[in-house]
Amino acid sequence: MHIDYSLLSTEIALAILGLIVFTLGLTLPSRSTNRGLGAFAIFGLLIVLGITVSFWGTQAELLAGMYLIDNFSVFFKILALVAAILIVFGTMSYANNNLSRQLEYYSTIIFATLGMIIMISAGDFITLYIGLELMTVSFIILVAFRKTDGHSLEAGIKYLILAGVSSAVLLYGLSLIYGATGTVYILELAELVTAGTISPLLVFGLVLLVAGFGFKISAAPFHMWAPDVYEGAPTPITAYLAVGSKAASFAILVRVFVGGLAGMQEQWATLLAVLAAISILLGNLVAIPQTNIKRMLAYSSIAQAGYIMVGLLTASPEGIKGVMFYAFIYLFATIGAFVVVCAVYEKTKSDEIASYAGLSQRSPLAAAVMLISLLSMAGIPPLAGFVGKFYLFTTITDNFMWLVYIGLIMSMVSVYYYLRVALVMYRDEPTDPTPIKMGAAVNVTLIIAMVATLVLGIYPTPLSELSNIAAQSFFTW
Amino acid sequence: MINWLGVLIFLLSGAAFGVIGIGISYLIQPRTKNRYKLEVYESGIPVKASAWVRFRNQYFTYALIFVIFDVEILYLYPWAVSFVELGLSGLIKMFIFIFILVLGLWYAWKEGAFEWR
Numbered sequence: 001m002h003i004d005y006s007l008l009s010t011e012i013a014l015a016i017l018g019l020i021v022f023t024l025g026l027t028l029p030s031r032s033t034n035r036g037l038g039a040f041a042i043f044g045l046l047i048v049l050g051i052t053v054s055f056w057g058t059q060a061e062l063l064a065g066m067y068l069i070d071n072f073s074v075f076f077k078i079l080a081l082v083a084a085i086l087i088v089f090g091t092m093s094y095a096n097n098n099l100s101r102q103l104e105y106y107s108t109i110i111f112a113t114l115g116m117i118i119m120i121s122a123g124d125f126i127t128l129y130i131g132l133e134l135m136t137v138s139f140i141i142l143v144a145f146r147k148t149d150g151h152s153l154e155a156g157i158k159y160l161i162l163a164g165v166s167s168a169v170l171l172y173g174l175s176l177i178y179g180a181t182g183t184v185y186i187l188e189l190a191e192l193v194t195a196g197t198i199s200p201l202l203v204f205g206l207v208l209l210v211a212g213f214g215f216k217i218s219a220a221p222f223h224m225w226a227p228d229v230y231e232g233a234p235t236p237i238t239a240y241l242a243v244g245s246k247a248a249s250f251a252i253l254v255r256v257f258v259g260g261l262a263g264m265q266e267q268w269a270t271l272l273a274v275l276a277a278i279s280i281l282l283g284n285l286v287a288i289p290q291t292n293i294k295r296m297l298a299y300s301s302i303a304q305a306g307y308i309m310v311g312l313l314t315a316s317p318e319g320i321k322g323v324m325f326y327a328f329i330y331l332f333a334t335i336g337a338f339v340v341v342c343a344v345y346e347k348t349k350s351d352e353i354a355s356y357a358g359l360s361q362r363s364p365l366a367a368a369v370m371l372i373s374l375l376s377m378a379g380i381p382p383l384a385g386f387v388g389k390f391y392l393f394t395t396i397t398d399n400f401m402w403l404v405y406i407g408l409i410m411s412m413v414s415v416y417y418y419l420r421v422a423l424v425m426y427r428d429e430p431t432d433p434t435p436i437k438m439g440a441a442v443n444v445t446l447i448i449a450m451v452a453t454l455v456l457g458i459y460p461t462p463l464s465e466l467s468n469i470a471a472q473s474f475f476t477w
Numbered sequence: 478m479i480n481w482l483g484v485l486i487f488l489l490s491g492a493a494f495g496v497i498g499i500g501i502s503y504l505i506q507p508r509t510k511n512r513y514k515l516e517v518y519e520s521g522i523p524v525k526a527s528a529w530v531r532f533r534n535q536y537f538t539y540a541l542i543f544v545i546f547d548v549e550i551l552y553l554y555p556w557a558v559s560f561v562e563l564g565l566s567g568l569i570k571m572f573i574f575i576f577i578l579v580l581g582l583w584y585a586w587k588e589g590a591f592e593w594r
Contacts, residue, residue, distance in 0.1 A: 019580065026583055 025103025155232025170212025279306030358430025
């Protein structure tokens with residue numbers, strides 16, 4: 001069988017990059033010289049990003065539909081790579097000072113990214129599962145990375161067990177769908193599953209699939225791992241979990257549900273709507289009493305998963321466009337917030353919200369970025385989050401008006417706990433008034449995140465156009 | 478449904494084999510009870526102590542490294558069987574595969590997994 005390897009250049013380049021980083025780390029004489037690995041990883045990731053961008057506009061399938069390359073997958077691949085680059089770049093000094101093993105750290109991050117990219121492009125269940133597991137196993141290692149820290153190990157074990165359970169549920173769901181239809185290919189599935197052919201077996205498989213994916217995107221009621229894991233994991237990894245893992249999981253959620261099971265939309269739309277509503281309610285309400293900023297952001301990310309799920313309900317190009325747009329702006333807001341968390345942790349060795357007192361005096365830039373990121377997540381105009389929520393919720397005003405109300409009310413509730421952090425940062429006097437010095441890389445990352453959040457809020461047209469094109473390509477198979 | 482009749486007969490006759498065998502031996506076996514009969518391994522090596530002994534957790538690194546060779550054999554064997562059909566491209570792919578595995582071994586070596594401390 002002839003395989004066009006050039007279509008796989010992104011994946012091959014990323015795998016080679018991971019192996020080179022690993023080999024370099026092994027051959028370099030001592031741990032102290034390994035510090036260049038981060039810079040090398042960023043350089044390599046930038047090249048891979050360039051290769052991925054050059055695929056924009058390609059529409060092709062490999063191995064009889066096992067692997068799909070279209071603008072939709074390229075869009076999410078760019079998202080995953082941008083997330084990896086910004087996180088590695090913005091937290092390099094944190095990683096140098098707090099994580100002793102650079103070789104394992106950087107190569108595992110690259111392999112996690114590779115898993116995401118395989119998953120995003122997957123055209124059948126087997127490829128999907130391989131990508132998912134590559135990502136999950138890498139993340140288990142990364143979550144438990146601080147070997148001497150009890151919290152990190154606890155988070156690692158929780159993530160290991162719950163990721164295992166969710167994978168089992170997901171696999172069972174996939175096997176039932178295979179049993180009911182006789183195919184593992186998503187495109188074939190779309191032809192086989194039409195309104196008249198739905199068996200109870202298929203519905204059962206669908207429910208298990210929702211549960212399995214629910215774990216991965218940390219939607220309530222499958223969210224319980226998220227707060228503990230987000231709190232215990234090293235902060236860069238928390239950021240990557242919140243952005244990369246979630247975005248990639250949403251990509252395959254869209255691919256399987258809207259792409260493969262569109263014929264069963266009646267069955268899953270209500271289910272997902274209820275899940276979205278629970279996530280929005282629970283995420284926002286439980287975030288209120290949190291005192292640890294990473295836990296607060298974890299609950300807020302559960303709520304964000306609920307918002308993004310709204311885009312799936314209509315299975316329309318507009319909805320998918322909303323998902324993609326929101327995923328991208330959520331990336332900048334989340335990375336902005338977490339890079340600030342990293343920078344503050346380096347100085348204060350604390351993730352408590354109380355330790356952010358007087359941050360506006362100690363580091364005006366960090367405080368400003370934190371404020372803008374949080375307000376964007378809350379959906380305050382003119383920031384990007386408002387535009388994103390607008391795109392998402394306008395798609396469902398016909399059928400799910402109740403969900404729109406829940407979304408609006410809970411967005412207002414979320415402003416309360418987001419602004420509480422702002423209040424601590426701007427009103428309270430700092431206990432230790434020494435300024436927080438941040439490296440140039442941190443400053444650049446923060447400015448990128450801030451500018452992107454502001455610009456995309458005021459002038460969203462370019463990204464909106466791109467996600468429109470990507471959403472269209474998804475429906476042309 | 479008639480297609481499944483064969484499966485049913487298979488299951489029943491399979492169960493019958495077990496039941497009849499054990500049943501007959503239960504009926505005709507001579508029953509003697511002594512010390513040797515009650516040992517864990519009858520006619521085997523005499524039991525020295527409990528099997529619940531503690532051993533070093535460093536064994537687990539050996540188990541992990543074993544996986545490297547295990548996976549290697551798992552894929553090398555089918556490749557060797559169809560070596561001629563796969564030709565040069567198969568050889569190159571196999572070298573890439575082994576290279577990645579060797580990286581793992583190299584890493585384990587550097588981390589001191591082979592030193593018994």
